[in-house]
Amino acid sequence: MTASPRERRYRLREQQIIEQARQIAESEGWASVTTRRLAQEINHSQPVIYQHFDSRDRILAAVVTQGFRELTALIRGAASASGDALEQLCWSYLDFGRQNPALYEAMFTKPTHLRFAHEDTPEELRASFEALTGIIRQETATTSNNDAAALTELFWATCHGLTSLHLAGRIPETHLAAHVQRTCTMIRS
Structure with a gap:
Protein backbone atom coordinates (compact mmCIF):
# COMPACT_ATOMS: atom_id res chain seq x y z
CA MET A 1 0.00 0.00 0.00
CA THR A 2 1.27 3.45 -0.91
CA ALA A 3 1.84 5.95 1.85
CA SER A 4 -0.32 9.05 1.86
CA PRO A 5 1.32 12.45 1.29
CA ARG A 6 0.88 13.17 4.99
CA GLU A 7 2.62 9.91 5.96
CA ARG A 8 5.46 10.64 3.53
CA ARG A 9 5.92 14.13 5.03
CA TYR A 10 5.90 12.62 8.52
CA ARG A 11 8.59 10.06 7.60
CA LEU A 12 10.65 12.69 5.81
CA ARG A 13 10.55 15.00 8.84
CA GLU A 14 11.46 12.11 11.13
CA GLN A 15 14.45 11.32 8.92
CA GLN A 16 15.42 15.01 8.96
CA ILE A 17 15.44 14.94 12.76
CA ILE A 18 17.66 11.85 12.80
CA GLU A 19 20.05 13.27 10.20
CA GLN A 20 20.24 16.62 11.98
CA ALA A 21 20.96 14.90 15.29
CA ARG A 22 23.82 13.04 13.63
CA GLN A 23 25.22 16.18 12.02
CA ILE A 24 25.15 18.14 15.26
CA ALA A 25 26.71 15.26 17.18
CA GLU A 26 29.48 14.77 14.62
CA SER A 27 30.40 18.46 14.61
CA GLU A 28 29.72 19.47 18.23
CA GLY A 29 29.18 16.32 20.30
CA TRP A 30 26.08 14.67 21.74
CA ALA A 31 25.67 17.25 24.50
CA SER A 32 24.68 19.75 21.79
CA VAL A 33 21.84 17.53 20.52
CA THR A 34 18.74 18.86 22.22
CA THR A 35 15.12 18.94 21.12
CA ARG A 36 15.25 22.73 21.12
CA ARG A 37 18.32 22.73 18.85
CA LEU A 38 16.84 20.10 16.54
CA ALA A 39 13.62 22.10 16.23
CA GLN A 40 15.62 25.19 15.27
CA GLU A 41 17.72 23.29 12.75
CA ILE A 42 14.74 21.73 10.94
CA ASN A 43 12.75 24.95 11.20
CA HIS A 44 9.89 23.56 13.30
CA SER A 45 8.71 23.93 16.87
CA GLN A 46 9.74 21.63 19.71
CA PRO A 47 6.29 20.01 19.86
CA VAL A 48 6.88 18.81 16.29
CA ILE A 49 9.99 16.96 17.50
CA TYR A 50 7.89 15.36 20.25
CA GLN A 51 5.32 14.21 17.69
CA HIS A 52 8.08 11.98 16.34
CA PHE A 53 10.15 11.17 19.41
CA ASP A 54 8.87 11.37 22.97
CA SER A 55 12.38 11.89 24.39
Whole structure:
Protein backbone atom coordinates (compact mmCIF):
# COMPACT_ATOMS: atom_id res chain seq x y z
CA MET A 1 0.00 0.00 0.00
CA THR A 2 1.27 3.45 -0.91
CA ALA A 3 1.84 5.95 1.85
CA SER A 4 -0.32 9.05 1.86
CA PRO A 5 1.32 12.45 1.29
CA ARG A 6 0.88 13.17 4.99
CA GLU A 7 2.62 9.91 5.96
CA ARG A 8 5.46 10.64 3.53
CA ARG A 9 5.92 14.13 5.03
CA TYR A 10 5.90 12.62 8.52
CA ARG A 11 8.59 10.06 7.60
CA LEU A 12 10.65 12.69 5.81
CA ARG A 13 10.55 15.00 8.84
CA GLU A 14 11.46 12.11 11.13
CA GLN A 15 14.45 11.32 8.92
CA GLN A 16 15.42 15.01 8.96
CA ILE A 17 15.44 14.94 12.76
CA ILE A 18 17.66 11.85 12.80
CA GLU A 19 20.05 13.27 10.20
CA GLN A 20 20.24 16.62 11.98
CA ALA A 21 20.96 14.90 15.29
CA ARG A 22 23.82 13.04 13.63
CA GLN A 23 25.22 16.18 12.02
CA ILE A 24 25.15 18.14 15.26
CA ALA A 25 26.71 15.26 17.18
CA GLU A 26 29.48 14.77 14.62
CA SER A 27 30.40 18.46 14.61
CA GLU A 28 29.72 19.47 18.23
CA GLY A 29 29.18 16.32 20.30
CA TRP A 30 26.08 14.67 21.74
CA ALA A 31 25.67 17.25 24.50
CA SER A 32 24.68 19.75 21.79
CA VAL A 33 21.84 17.53 20.52
CA THR A 34 18.74 18.86 22.22
CA THR A 35 15.12 18.94 21.12
CA ARG A 36 15.25 22.73 21.12
CA ARG A 37 18.32 22.73 18.85
CA LEU A 38 16.84 20.10 16.54
CA ALA A 39 13.62 22.10 16.23
CA GLN A 40 15.62 25.19 15.27
CA GLU A 41 17.72 23.29 12.75
CA ILE A 42 14.74 21.73 10.94
CA ASN A 43 12.75 24.95 11.20
CA HIS A 44 9.89 23.56 13.30
CA SER A 45 8.71 23.93 16.87
CA GLN A 46 9.74 21.63 19.71
CA PRO A 47 6.29 20.01 19.86
CA VAL A 48 6.88 18.81 16.29
CA ILE A 49 9.99 16.96 17.50
CA TYR A 50 7.89 15.36 20.25
CA GLN A 51 5.32 14.21 17.69
CA HIS A 52 8.08 11.98 16.34
CA PHE A 53 10.15 11.17 19.41
CA ASP A 54 8.87 11.37 22.97
CA SER A 55 12.38 11.89 24.39
CA ARG A 56 15.97 12.59 23.51
CA ASP A 57 16.68 8.92 24.26
CA ARG A 58 14.26 7.90 21.50
CA ILE A 59 16.09 10.17 19.07
CA LEU A 60 19.38 8.59 20.08
CA ALA A 61 17.85 5.11 19.68
CA ALA A 62 16.68 6.03 16.16
CA VAL A 63 20.21 7.22 15.32
CA VAL A 64 21.66 3.99 16.73
CA THR A 65 19.19 1.87 14.76
CA GLN A 66 20.08 3.70 11.55
CA GLY A 67 23.77 3.27 12.37
CA PHE A 68 23.33 -0.48 12.71
CA ARG A 69 21.60 -0.64 9.33
CA GLU A 70 24.65 1.10 7.86
CA LEU A 71 27.05 -1.18 9.74
CA THR A 72 25.21 -4.27 8.52
CA ALA A 73 25.50 -3.07 4.93
CA LEU A 74 29.21 -2.50 5.48
CA ILE A 75 29.62 -6.01 6.94
CA ARG A 76 27.79 -7.58 4.02
CA GLY A 77 29.96 -5.59 1.62
CA ALA A 78 33.10 -6.87 3.31
CA ALA A 79 31.78 -10.42 3.04
CA SER A 80 31.37 -10.10 -0.72
CA ALA A 81 34.71 -8.33 -1.31
CA SER A 82 37.59 -10.24 -2.82
CA GLY A 83 40.56 -11.12 -0.63
CA ASP A 84 40.72 -11.79 3.08
CA ALA A 85 37.15 -11.23 4.32
CA LEU A 86 38.10 -11.02 8.01
CA GLU A 87 40.85 -8.49 7.39
CA GLN A 88 38.61 -6.49 5.05
CA LEU A 89 35.87 -6.53 7.67
CA CYS A 90 38.18 -5.39 10.47
CA TRP A 91 39.46 -2.49 8.36
CA SER A 92 35.94 -1.57 7.28
CA TYR A 93 34.84 -1.57 10.90
CA LEU A 94 37.75 0.69 11.87
CA ASP A 95 36.96 3.03 8.98
CA PHE A 96 33.29 3.17 9.99
CA GLY A 97 34.29 4.32 13.48
CA ARG A 98 36.83 6.81 12.17
CA GLN A 99 34.43 8.33 9.65
CA ASN A 100 31.51 8.50 12.10
CA PRO A 101 32.95 8.94 15.60
CA ALA A 102 29.79 10.40 17.17
CA LEU A 103 27.58 7.76 15.56
CA TYR A 104 30.00 5.07 16.74
CA GLU A 105 29.87 6.52 20.25
CA ALA A 106 26.06 6.45 20.19
CA MET A 107 26.00 2.87 18.95
CA PHE A 108 28.45 1.46 21.47
CA THR A 109 28.98 3.68 24.48
CA LYS A 110 26.04 6.04 25.04
CA PRO A 111 23.28 4.58 27.19
CA THR A 112 20.01 3.79 25.42
CA HIS A 113 17.06 1.51 26.06
CA LEU A 114 18.25 -0.75 23.20
CA ARG A 115 19.63 -4.05 24.40
CA PHE A 116 21.87 -6.62 22.73
CA ALA A 117 21.44 -10.37 23.03
CA HIS A 118 17.91 -10.25 24.46
CA GLU A 119 14.52 -11.28 23.16
CA ASP A 120 13.64 -7.63 22.57
CA THR A 121 16.83 -6.78 20.67
CA PRO A 122 15.83 -4.75 17.61
CA GLU A 123 16.17 -6.48 14.24
CA GLU A 124 18.77 -3.96 13.05
CA LEU A 125 21.12 -4.90 15.89
CA ARG A 126 20.51 -8.62 15.39
CA ALA A 127 21.20 -8.30 11.66
CA SER A 128 24.68 -6.87 12.31
CA PHE A 129 25.58 -9.73 14.61
CA GLU A 130 24.16 -12.32 12.21
CA ALA A 131 26.09 -10.82 9.29
CA LEU A 132 29.29 -10.95 11.35
CA THR A 133 28.56 -14.53 12.38
CA GLY A 134 28.14 -15.48 8.72
CA ILE A 135 31.64 -14.23 7.93
CA ILE A 136 33.13 -15.88 11.02
CA ARG A 137 31.49 -19.17 10.08
CA GLN A 138 32.79 -18.85 6.51
CA GLU A 139 36.35 -17.93 7.53
CA THR A 140 36.86 -20.37 10.41
CA ALA A 141 36.30 -24.02 11.11
CA THR A 142 33.44 -23.46 13.57
CA THR A 143 30.79 -26.11 13.45
CA SER A 144 28.41 -25.26 16.27
CA ASN A 145 26.22 -22.19 16.66
CA ASN A 146 27.68 -21.57 20.12
CA ASP A 147 31.26 -21.62 18.78
CA ALA A 148 30.36 -19.26 15.94
CA ALA A 149 28.58 -16.87 18.31
CA ALA A 150 31.49 -16.91 20.78
CA LEU A 151 34.05 -16.25 18.03
CA THR A 152 31.83 -13.48 16.64
CA GLU A 153 31.67 -11.83 20.05
CA LEU A 154 35.46 -12.08 20.39
CA PHE A 155 36.07 -10.69 16.89
CA TRP A 156 33.59 -7.86 17.45
CA ALA A 157 35.07 -7.05 20.85
CA THR A 158 38.56 -6.93 19.36
CA CYS A 159 37.50 -4.72 16.43
CA HIS A 160 35.58 -2.50 18.84
CA GLY A 161 38.57 -2.25 21.17
CA LEU A 162 40.89 -1.32 18.32
CA THR A 163 38.43 1.27 17.04
CA SER A 164 37.70 2.79 20.44
CA LEU A 165 41.34 2.95 21.48
CA HIS A 166 42.36 4.38 18.11
CA LEU A 167 39.63 7.05 18.26
CA ALA A 168 40.82 7.97 21.76
CA GLY A 169 44.40 8.33 20.50
CA ARG A 170 45.64 5.32 22.47
CA ILE A 171 46.66 3.22 19.45
CA PRO A 172 48.60 5.02 16.74
CA GLU A 173 47.72 4.53 13.09
CA THR A 174 51.10 2.88 12.49
CA HIS A 175 50.19 -0.01 14.84
CA LEU A 176 46.79 -0.81 13.37
CA ALA A 177 47.93 -3.08 10.51
CA ALA A 178 49.78 -5.43 12.87
CA HIS A 179 46.83 -5.48 15.27
CA VAL A 180 44.34 -6.23 12.49
CA GLN A 181 46.56 -9.07 11.26
CA ARG A 182 46.87 -10.52 14.79
CA THR A 183 43.12 -10.27 15.28
CA CYS A 184 42.42 -12.27 12.13
CA THR A 185 45.06 -14.87 12.98
CA MET A 186 43.66 -15.25 16.51
CA ILE A 187 40.10 -15.75 15.25
CA ARG A 188 41.16 -18.33 12.71
CA SER A 189 43.24 -20.39 15.17
